[in-house]
Amino acid sequence: MQILNGRALTLGRPEYPQDAAIRRLEGTVIVQVEIDEAGNVITASDMCQGPPYLSEAAVRAAWKSRFSPTKISGVPIKVKGVIQYNFVRSGP
Numbered sequence: 001m002q003i004l005n006g007r008a009l010t011l012g013r014p015e016y017p018q019d020a021a022i023r024r025l026e027g028t029v030i031v032q033v034e035i036d037e038a039g040n041v042i043t044a045s046d047m048c049q050g051p052p053y054l055s056e057a058a059v060r061a062a063w064k065s066r067f068s069p070t071k072i073s074g075v076p077i078k079v080k081g082v083i084q085y086n087f088v089r090s091g092p
Contacts, residue, residue, distance in 0.1 A: 012064030014085055020053035029058035031083045038074035039067040058085040
């Protein structure tokens with residue numbers, strides 16, 4: 001499975017959830033996605049069951065992403081890969 005962050009035409013950016021900020025949650029969420037022949041996300045799920053508030057935000061962001069189509073011999077195909085989101089609190 002390949003990390004798709006660098007192949008994104010548009011990479012959805014998650015909002016840092018207020019409930020996560022209150023709890024001072026940080027971490028990395030790995031979202032597995034399936035991309036159709038046109039580069040659209042058709043499935044998205046948290047692979048690692050990260051902190052609930054961060055996981056939900058990452059999956060919502062993944063759905064907003066769009067990728068360059070993957071082709072084999074010039075023919076677009078569906079692919080699976082992962083998007084990695086790093087959540088780091090800013091401020092005190």
